[in-house]
Amino acid sequence: MPDDRSPGAAGPFLRAARGLPTDHTPVWFMRQAGRTLPEYRKVRERWTLLEICRLPDVCAEVTLQPMRRMPLDAAVMFGDIMLPLAGVGVALDIVEKVGPVIEEPIRDLAGVARLRDLEPEQDVAPVLEAVRIVRRELESERAVLGFAGAPFTLASYLVEGKPTRDFARTKALMLGATDVWDALMSRLARIATQFLRANVAAGADAVQLFDSWVGALSVADYVRFVQPYTRRIFADLAGLGVPMVHFGTGTAHLLDAMATDGGTVMGLDWRVPLDDAWERVETAAGRPLGVQGNLDPAALFAPVDAVEREAEDVLRRAAGRPGHVFNLGHGLLPATPLSNIERVVDFVHEKSAELRGELRAETSAQAVAV
Amino acid sequence: MPDDRSPGAAGPFLRAARGLPTDHTPVWFMRQAGRTLPEYRKVRERWTLLEICRLPDVCAEVTLQPMRRMPLDAAVMFGDIMLPLAGVGVALDIVEKVGPVIEEPIRDLAGVARLRDLEPEQDVAPVLEAVRIVRRELESERAVLGFAGAPFTLASYLVEGKPTRDFARTKALMLGATDVWDALMSRLARIATQFLRANVAAGADAVQLFDSWVGALSVADYVRFVQPYTRRIFADLAGLGVPMVHFGTGTAHLLDAMATDGGTVMGLDWRVPLDDAWERVETAAGRPLGVQGNLDPAALFAPVDAVEREAEDVLRRAAGRPGHVFNLGHGLLPATPLSNIERVVDFVHEKSAELRGELRAETSAQAVAV
Numbered sequence: 001m002p003d004d005r006s007p008g009a010a011g012p013f014l015r016a017a018r019g020l021p022t023d024h025t026p027v028w029f030m031r032q033a034g035r036t037l038p039e040y041r042k043v044r045e046r047w048t049l050l051e052i053c054r055l056p057d058v059c060a061e062v063t064l065q066p067m068r069r070m071p072l073d074a075a076v077m078f079g080d081i082m083l084p085l086a087g088v089g090v091a092l093d094i095v096e097k098v099g100p101v102i103e104e105p106i107r108d109l110a111g112v113a114r115l116r117d118l119e120p121e122q123d124v125a126p127v128l129e130a131v132r133i134v135r136r137e138l139e140s141e142r143a144v145l146g147f148a149g150a151p152f153t154l155a156s157y158l159v160e161g162k163p164t165r166d167f168a169r170t171k172a173l174m175l176g177a178t179d180v181w182d183a184l185m186s187r188l189a190r191i192a193t194q195f196l197r198a199n200v201a202a203g204a205d206a207v208q209l210f211d212s213w214v215g216a217l218s219v220a221d222y223v224r225f226v227q228p229y230t231r232r233i234f235a236d237l238a239g240l241g242v243p244m245v246h247f248g249t250g251t252a253h254l255l256d257a258m259a260t261d262g263g264t265v266m267g268l269d270w271r272v273p274l275d276d277a278w279e280r281v282e283t284a285a286g287r288p289l290g291v292q293g294n295l296d297p298a299a300l301f302a303p304v305d306a307v308e309r310e311a312e313d314v315l316r317r318a319a320g321r322p323g324h325v326f327n328l329g330h331g332l333l334p335a336t337p338l339s340n341i342e343r344v345v346d347f348v349h350e351k352s353a354e355l356r357g358e359l360r361a362e363t364s365a366q367a368v369a370v
Numbered sequence: 371m372p373d374d375r376s377p378g379a380a381g382p383f384l385r386a387a388r389g390l391p392t393d394h395t396p397v398w399f400m401r402q403a404g405r406t407l408p409e410y411r412k413v414r415e416r417w418t419l420l421e422i423c424r425l426p427d428v429c430a431e432v433t434l435q436p437m438r439r440m441p442l443d444a445a446v447m448f449g450d451i452m453l454p455l456a457g458v459g460v461a462l463d464i465v466e467k468v469g470p471v472i473e474e475p476i477r478d479l480a481g482v483a484r485l486r487d488l489e490p491e492q493d494v495a496p497v498l499e500a501v502r503i504v505r506r507e508l509e510s511e512r513a514v515l516g517f518a519g520a521p522f523t524l525a526s527y528l529v530e531g532k533p534t535r536d537f538a539r540t541k542a543l544m545l546g547a548t549d550v551w552d553a554l555m556s557r558l559a560r561i562a563t564q565f566l567r568a569n570v571a572a573g574a575d576a577v578q579l580f581d582s583w584v585g586a587l588s589v590a591d592y593v594r595f596v597q598p599y600t601r602r603i604f605a606d607l608a609g610l611g612v613p614m615v616h617f618g619t620g621t622a623h624l625l626d627a628m629a630t631d632g633g634t635v636m637g638l639d640w641r642v643p644l645d646d647a648w649e650r651v652e653t654a655a656g657r658p659l660g661v662q663g664n665l666d667p668a669a670l671f672a673p674v675d676a677v678e679r680e681a682e683d684v685l686r687r688a689a690g691r692p693g694h695v696f697n698l699g700h701g702l703l704p705a706t707p708l709s710n711i712e713r714v715v716d717f718v719h720e721k722s723a724e725l726r727g728e729l730r731a732e733t734s735a736q737a738v739a740v
Contacts, residue, residue: 166668166703167668168667168671168703168705169671170668171666171668171669171671171672172668172669172671172672175676176672176673215641216641217641218640218641218642218643218666219641219642219643220643220683221666250585250641252623253622253642271585271586271588271620271623272589273588273590296541296588297536297538298536298537298538298540298542299541299542299545301541301542302541302545302546306545306546309545335538
């Protein structure tokens with residue numbers, strides 16, 4: 001019974017992620033920890049991203065910063081999807097305004113053999129300690145989210161050696177050296193599983209698998225070269241009983257396939273209308289699914305009335321139905337005006353409560369009419 | 371009667387683009403002129419991209435280089451979608467490995483007012499002269515394609531001032547200053563129309579509208595903020611009677627909307643299965659449409675047997691049905707192995723002829739059986 005085990009179980013995020021009704025729609029933002037807050041920038045004057053992740057107190061502090069400033073319903077751990085790989089000894093750096101850079105890209109079986117299984121309490125001890133601190137310090141009704149990079153997105157960094165727009169080397173390997181691809185993806189799926197399992201053991205109430213770049217693949221390539229590994233991860237974690245968010249961007253063509261992979265909440269980017277996409281993923285999965293999303297992060301740069309209009313559109317499409325977690329369609333952009341971020345949190349809470357009221361009034365009016 | 375006017379009318383590209391049967395599937399590649407050929411790199415040692423576009427003979431030569439090397443069925447003019455904007459006086463540069471950089475980004479009505487209508491024979495005379503040369507020099511059965519940037523993609527460069535991944539300023543303007551957006555998009559639609567019309571007058575047998583980045587928009591934003599302007603362009607050009615390709619990437623969620631905009635051939639990127647997408651766009655449009663695509667440009671980095679397998683998959687999905695033009699799902703990547711590019715052209719011709727033979731044999735076998 002995860003509801004007894006988890007201190008955050010009673011809160012709006014976990015209720016919504018499990019398809020239960022809530023008084024308001026819960027909200028959190030990908031990249032809410034780090035990137036935009038002035039108090040975070042101050043921390044970054046002293047330490048790099050990777051340094052912060054090796055200092056549990058600082059990592060917990062950065063994770064909690066947005067929680068103090070705003071009534072967000074979930075805290076996502078500060079970190080980077082490359083952390084578990086650094087943990088198993090991959091020499092890498094997170095370069096400012098570039099992204100992950102790998103010293104020795106992996107393109108053959110010998111390279112894959114250098115990747116070993118993750119032993120979380122040794123390899124990523126500070127991250128897990130930070131999870132424990134955050135879970136202890138945060139009010140029980142606010143959830144703590146652990147996250148991991150999905151095999152395809154991690155593989156793309158390892159193979160290319162740096163961020164890419166075209167994934168040419170990754171796809172060439174995938175199509176031309178299927179044995180190397182299978183070995184690499186199998187290993188990355190195990191590492192992601194081991195990392196997320198340890199996050200939950202340390203106190204994370206839910207997990208999110210980030211396959212940020214998987215939208216670069218065709219449907220056929222997703223089904224053949226990615227889906228088997230993603231399915232293993234969710235199958236391995238299912239027994240933990242925590243909500244599992246499956247997230248990607250540019251996935252309009254992949255949603256039907258992804259919906260069958262075992263995640264319990266589908267992350268939706270802003271490109272797809274939330275109502276249509278929700279129906280699509282549930283039809284494809286043949287079971288109820290939660291959805292998370294899907295305001296365009298770029299919309300937060302518009303004047304506040306336009307921001308509210310866009311956020312309201314997302315809420316109206318969700319129509320107060322249990323199972324919706326409000327979020328952006330991708331991470332907060334670094335230069336996002338802070339006042340708009342803060343306004344969206346309040347707006348989602350207020351407007352979603354109001355819409356639920358309207359819905360109840362309509363239902364009773366109908367009952368009276370009958 | 372465009373078929374009488376146009377010397378290329380009898381060739382496989384124009385026949386397929388008009389939905390007529392051909393002996394083999396025609397093939398050309400976006401970015402086939404420039405980027406990958408050694409003979410092009412030699413030209414670039416002497417002139418920049420923009421300089422080449424101001425020298426009709428050199429521009430024509432670069433356009434013809436891939437046509438001499440490979441039996442491609444269409445020549446796409448060498449150039450850049452920013453050329454008409456440079457023509458109306460926008461100060462810009464095409465920076466190597468970056469893309470278009472605008473000196474004074476346009477973000478208000480005063481900025482839009484600086485954009486004037488295009489007077490093609492004055493503003494882009496060398497481009498049009500290059501079209502005339504190419505049409506004269508090329509065999510009549512090989513088509514010449516003119517192209518223009520679509521309003522959204524052009525607007526994104528003008529507003530951001532440079533290539534962007536997130537389109538934050540563009541979308542903020544679109545959502546927050548609808549009067550500026552409307553003025554900008556209306557002007558860009560007129561410029562694209564004027565440019566493409568002049569290309570056809572100079573001898574282009576078909577045109578392609580590149581909305582390369584439109585996939586960054588939600589369905590609702592596309593319908594409200596882009597579709598009206600795209601429709602104007604196709605409506606204005608329809609009377610010319612030339613095939614009009616409507617191209618974008620990451621458009622899996624937009625194809626139904628785009629299919630109704632007036633283009634006669636839908637460009638498909640590699641993410642969507644060609645057969646499903648073809649059915650979808652024709653259903654949405656309620657009329658027969660051609661399709662162009664959709665091999666993954668990154669697949670050309672794989673070993674040649676994998677490349678052939680992927681190309682054959684595209685041909686089998688098209689199933690020899692009239693109306694398919696073989697292409698990549700986006701432009702050739704600069705480092706693509708030349709031998710694979712050359713092989714795909716031959717493979718598409720050979721295999722598509724062979725598949726047509728199989729299809730005919732099946733049909734006669736069925737006829738005998740009946």
